[in-house]
Amino acid sequence: MNYSFSDKVTGLQPSAIREILKFTADPTVISFAAGNPAPEAFPVKAVSEITARLLESNPVSALQYSITEGYTPLRETLKKEMQDAGCFDPDMDDLIITSGAQQANELACKVFLNEGDTLICEAPTFIGSLNAFKSYNVALKGVPMDSDGMNIEMLEETIKTSKNPKLIYIIPNFQNPTGLCTSLEKRKAIYELAKKYGLMILEDNPYGDIRFAGEDIPSIKTMDKDGLVIYSRSFSKTLAPGIRVGYVTAPKEVIQKMVVCKQVADVHTNAMAQIICDEFLKNYDMNAHLESIRTIYRNKCNLMLGELDKNFSKKVTFTRPEGGLFIWGTLPEGYDMMGFCTKAVENKVAVVPGTAFLINESDKTSSFRLNFSTPTDEQLVKGCEIIGKLSKELFD
């Protein structure tokens, strides 16, 4: 059978990371290729207690159909929290629960862009979002990153030269894959450009709560007096990703369209998972929990950076993230990044080639992504030793 698929999906391919992850099924391979939170950070005991109580006291609330917008007590809790953070204006905004921030980002694209309209993003950026946008057959334009975020001149030039530019997608904190933060100055500049040219901003902040060094930078949503910002967040890195709970705040008219699209996508997010999040926020100490996660990640990140410094060719540079899960390594211009990644996996260490995070995987980059949250400390040391040695053989 020769299937005639829609134009939207004809060119879609499974994420390139999946091919790399295949190697990581081999238990002798040390994987720096994942994006998983550290399993020791999951609040297992709390989840056990909450589900046991819930299924004893009010099982129907966890098992029956629920409303698309999400579990009302959780929405109220999060609205309050977002308002206190300056990210929710009750007169302008609404907030709904989504099946991970992934769903929020996909819905934002569906709601605003026709096929062929332009969505502008950081280059490189998160592959899951890139693929979501591609699945609506929109035109993607990447703006290169400086160490403090998108290059603002190139952003404006891109807006001016694109066909129907509609949305700027940005991960301002500890960006995936680079680990970089966008500076306050650039956040303001991006907001002003969006306002000037009539674009929306999709601010994706899955890592904001796991800053383990430096000072918080206000999110773009706090600057939004004009109803331009869609702000998506997630419990995936703070509680657990397997429960698939995220949330999004945006102007009411935007949320209204997102609700209709969510309704047709999955009716509502798993009810038990939403109640688990709400009960955790109400009856457990989220701040203490976040502090324990930050400590785990700070230690793992510092361990990896130390081992990279110790073992690698000095020709390879690394970002020094203040939060999140990722470090971004860059080879000197002209060196063979893909060859390095291939040799690494032959030596039983998996990293993700930077091309995976580009709009066109055939574009050139000399960078690669390392994850420090999933490997054990022993694996971090051993893996850095192996690929460090490899880098010296190849580049020194």
Added chain:
Amino acid sequence: MNYSFSDKVTGLQPSAIREILKFTADPTVISFAAGNPAPEAFPVKAVSEITARLLESNPVSALQYSITEGYTPLRETLKKEMQDAGCFDPDMDDLIITSGAQQANELACKVFLNEGDTLICEAPTFIGSLNAFKSYNVALKGVPMDSDGMNIEMLEETIKTSKNPKLIYIIPNFQNPTGLCTSLEKRKAIYELAKKYGLMILEDNPYGDIRFAGEDIPSIKTMDKDGLVIYSRSFSKTLAPGIRVGYVTAPKEVIQKMVVCKQVADVHTNAMAQIICDEFLKNYDMNAHLESIRTIYRNKCNLMLGELDKNFSKKVTFTRPEGGLFIWGTLPEGYDMMGFCTKAVENKVAVVPGTAFLINESDKTSSFRLNFSTPTDEQLVKGCEIIGKLSKELFD
């Protein structure tokens, strides 16, 4: 702010049922308007036992990121079950877990149809699917239902006169909203027409397991030698809808595209919910559980039909479903259906006007939908008495 939404969503409205359901928030209103399974049918004890064991023995499997295709043991269990039922050919097909059958149906549309292509469905049909299809801006054509399924001549005529017809959507068992089954003869005829004109069939079977009278009819998927059928099912009516677990079997190339689209939609379905389904199928008696659900629904359906017969004007006719959750009432031609539904809710009984299930809500129908699974027995008796009396006042 004057938002410029995509063409896909500009015309999308929240489901009309939601407006009706607003009245049902009033606890004095008896709701025959829902589509919820009976809460007494939920296997609460089993779910409690499974989650307690799971969070004790293997919490990371429930809380960590998982693969998009779904929890492998559950997929294997379901492939075996579907193969035994003649609905899965391991050489041709694959099977993935979805966030409810709603997601499977939405993905099928996304994968096959461009904006403007034609999707053909029963008229009336399930509003959730209609809205999913509308959210991709496809052309919808409805084929009127006879008592044994779509009118085949009109189906062929519709295929022949439509622009790029791609997909036939059908709910063959205890259809929502009519409660009707498509006969074996018509299932064969629909398959032959799909084959003749090169269309795919999306066979949505959420209610097939809750047949409480009559004999099973083979699904269209059992006839599929040509790779034309996408077959979606759900645990929403057999275990619980709040957990949002469905599944879909289709030819491998089709599933491959659906996986990429599911990956960008929500990464994967809630992991704990998938494990709950798998453990239930493996360690509990699903057949006995289904038999107990069928008994509940048989009793509720018979109770409602008896009360309708007793109380209603003889001018109003009702379908006599052999399964599912719904009865379809029809007023004599020319009578004011919407006026009847409005007066019903003024009398504190909510039913769903049949227009909610049409492609254009402004089209005419003299029918309305009644749900018998959610109300208590007392509510069924009381509600039928109230609207029966109303029908006599209005139509006799």
